[in-house]
Amino acid sequence: MAPLIAKNGSDKSRDLKEKKKISDESLYTELMDQWAHQLDQWVHQLEPWMHQVKQWIHQLDQQIRQQPAEQLYVALAVLFLTSFFLLFRVFKRTRSNTIVLAGLSGSGKTILFYQLREGTTHQGTVTSIEPNEGSFVLHSESEKPGKIRPVHIIDVPGHSRLRPKLDEFLPQACGIIFVVDALDILPNCRAAAEYLYDILTKATVVKRKIPVLIVCNKTDKVSAHSKDFIRKQLEKEVDKLRATRTGASAADIADEFTLGVSGEAFVFSQCHNKVTIAEASGLTGVTSQVEQFIREHVRP
Structure with a gap:
């Protein structure tokens, strides 16, 4: 009878390990499903914002196209001078x-x-x-x-x-x-x-x-x-x-x-x-x- 008891004990240990493995896999799958669902919600929430940004870009493009060329040149000149000034300040600070x-x-x-x-x-x-x-x-x-x-x-x-x-x-x-x-x-x-x-x-x-x-x-x-x-x-x-x-x-x-x-x-x-x-x-x-x-x- 002793060998039979040892065998039954080994089978029970193996069964417990299998059940734990299945439980861990189920938990992992459940967590992944939750993360996927959360990600879908975030993407869905961002869609209106992305649409709004596209509208703003379209409106800005239309406004730029309606401006006289002279004003565009002035705006570009201001942007260039501002960038040059900032680069000059950075260079001056890092001078040897x-x-x-x-x-x-x-x-x-x-x-x-x-x-x-x-x-x-x-x-x-x-x-x-x-x-x-x-x-x-x-x-x-x-x-x-x-x-x-x-x-x-x-x-x-x-x-x-x-x-x-x-x-x-x-x-x-x-x-x-x-x-x-x-x-x-x-x-x-x-x-x-x-x-x-x-x-x-x-x-x-x-x-x-x-x-x-x-x-x-x-x-x-x-x-x-x-x-x-x-x-x-x-x-x-x-x-x-x-x-x-x-x-x-x-x-x-x-x-x-x-x-x-x-x-x-x-x-x-x-x-x-x-x-x-x-x-x-x-x-x-x-x-x-x-x-x-x-x-x-x-x-x-």
């Missing part, structure tokens, strides 16, 4: 606030970076091996009343092996500050001019017309050269480079654009983008001309 600091190693870029951010030399900053980057209100403006837009400044290392990092930041730049050492410009003029030449011939800089400020740093020293002297020396070196690279084959150079006017000595005013020159001293905190350039291109 990034300034890139570039130049040879030892020119004083990093000290200048900390002067702009903190008003200090940051304990005599040494040559950077990684970019210094930060978004901040200029130190000279930190106590001004009202909301002031922060500036995003990137100090790119000047070592020749690290300069390719510059290409990562140029697409987002609204201005470039190229720092030169006003004390040691003569022995380093060729190298500085080559770096500057590479920047001024990059497609990103030329096509976007990114303005460049050449900053003659360390002008607090008695033996520092003037910005006019440095400008002329750089122009001479760029002119030599231009002649050399123009004569080279396209396979030997990577210039994306050319500089200057054929048959004329090179000057910075011939560049595709605006190039200006200023003086500063990172050690003594004389940075007013640099800050003026920044605020010309990053509005408060």
